[in-house]
Amino acid sequence: MKKLLFIFLLALCTSEYSVAQLTYQHDVYFENHSSLLSDNNKKTIEQIYKKIPGNATQKINPLGKNEFKGNKFLTEINYTRAWNIMQFLKTIMSSNTSLFVDTFINQNSGTPFYGVLIKKAPIELEPNYSELKKLYRKNKRTFYINPTQNETITGIEGTVITFFANTMQCNDGKDVKGTVEISLTEYYTMADMVKAQLNTVSGPLLLESGGMILIKATCSSCREKEVKIKDGDFYKIAFPTEKIKPGMGLFTGNIDVNKNLIDWQAAEFIEDEIDLFESESTNEEDYILSEDPETGELIEVIRTKEEKQLYHTLNSKSFGWINCDRFIDTPIPSALASTVHSPVKQNHVVLVFNQLKSVLELYPDENGNYSAQNLPYGEKATLFSYSIANGKTYFGKKEITIGIQHSVEIHLEENPFESFQHFLSTL
Known part of the structure; x- marks a missing residue:
């Protein structure tokens, strides 16, 4: 008592x-x-x-x-x-x-x-952008094609792109003469999207991605080097996928210079007889280029095709940032607010979902608080923040359920750079 x-x-x-x-x-x-x-x-x-x-x-x-x-x-x-x-x-x-x-x-x-x-008070270290850029390094593949005939190329991560004969011209409208150089960079994993600071949003609405690419076409015979698709023509992009998801469409990226992000806009639908296709099943071996996980260098590896490869196949009439996306249904839209405690002045704050291939980078308001709207209620997600300053990596994260936690605090602590890289690889 x-x-x-x-x-x-x-x-x-x-x-x-x-x-x-x-x-x-x-x-x-x-x-x-x-x-x-x-x-x-x-x-x-x-x-x-x-x-x-x-x-x-x-x-x-x-x-x-x-x-x-x-x-x-x-x-x-x-x-x-x-x-x-x-x-x-x-x-x-x-x-x-x-x-x-x-x-x-x-x-x-x-x-x-x-x-x-x-x-x-925050120590407010200056972020080291040269160190951050090391996160964003992504190998691209370069191809050289003849614009007067049908050509098909395959990217490092399996994107198949088909160009049709006589559908290209210089940006000033003149005919392309000679070989066209195509550069292709692919973003299919959540880690790649986070490293490149890519969002999956269209205006205020959240998207689910089936893969992103950055494709550029140039020709030395063109005055400005850049090449475009002729009016009324298109080329075909096949995004590899493990499962066909209905509602996927093509989005093109517009860069928001104020926030340094890409805002995706739904592209004009182009009619075609084939919306998606499967590769034929074969047991033949072929050689593909792949990234060495330790060095990041391109290496040639043997791949045995034992199962059919599924694709979301879409048509595009422009080059640049291209995304295979669909809108996420949010019958109960939820909001999220976050406060970040960090010794670094500027920090990246990112929301990724466990079951959706969606990435959302949050940006601070005038009071330094972060927020997001129109989120799918009940979805499990990870909210994390990171920065690099004075050669040190600062990182913090919280596992959350959208709509249950409305306000989240994240405390950034010094972590080995390798630990942060490992975290990204698990997304």
């Missing part, structure tokens, strides 16, 4: 001095009627300080172990304890920390109670 009464009184005392707006609170206990900081007190305070994330506030309550709160003598000791805690903190704190003794009033007795407030 005495034990239960003690727990009740302890909870009551804690509630008297709690401050709702503070992010963290911690009690430091002194010997009765003493304001002397013991070695254990100092260790506790140092541990508390080290665990405070950037842009957060911590309150330390100096307490006696079995003292009655409220008389004048103990109020004076309480203030001295708070002052001694603050003086010790000054010997260990960094330049981004501010300290002061604040007064809280006991609601029952009306007597003051003193605590130490520690406010740690």
Whole structure:
């Protein structure tokens, strides 16, 4: 019974001095009627300080172990304890920390109670964009085709593209003379999309991707080098897939210079007899180019075709960013807000879904908070943030369910670059 009464009184005392707006609170206990900081007190305070994330506030309550709160003598000791805690903190704190003794009033007795407030501001390191670019390196494949005949090319990751004879011209409308150079970069995995900062959104609406490509066509005979498809003509793109998904369509990418992202717009539908096709089953071996997972170099490997390959096949009349997408049905659209605690000034904040091939990068408002709208309720997802500064990688993540967690805090901590790369490979 005495034990239960003690727990009740302890909870009551804690509630008297709690401050709702503070992010963290911690009690430091002194010997009765003493304001002397013991070695254990100092260790506790140092541990508390080290665990405070950037842009957060911590309150330390100096307490006696079995003292009655409220008389004048103990109020004076309480203030001295708070002052001694603050003086010790000054010997260990960094330049981004501010300290002061604040007064809280006991609601029952009306007597003051003193605590130490520690406010740690973000260190605000400058992000290293050259280091970040290492994440975005993606091998492309280059082809040389004859524009006067039908040509089919196959990308590193299996994209099959067919060009039809006499359907190309220079950007100024003149005929193409000579060989056309085609460069093709493919993005099929979530990791590749995140590294390249690719979104799967069309305006305010979320998309599910069946693969993205960046395709460019040039010819030395053209004044501006660039080549385009003639009006009324098109070329065919077959995106490899494990499963045919209804509703897939072709989207072209428009670059939003303000946010440095691609906004996907549904392309004009082009009628064709074949919407999708399957490759024939064969046991023949062929040689394909693949990326070495360790070096990133292109290597030739043997592939045995034992099963049929499925494709989403779409027609395009332009080059540039091309995406095979469909809109995600959101009968109950949900919102998400996020606060990021990081020592780096600028951070990438990304939302990826467990069951949908969708990537959404969030951007800060004027107050530095991140948000997203029109998200599919009930979908499980990972919200993560990362940055690189001073040769160090900072990373944090939260597993969430859309619509259940409306507000999420992410704390970035220093992590080995290899650990972050491994995380991306698991998406």
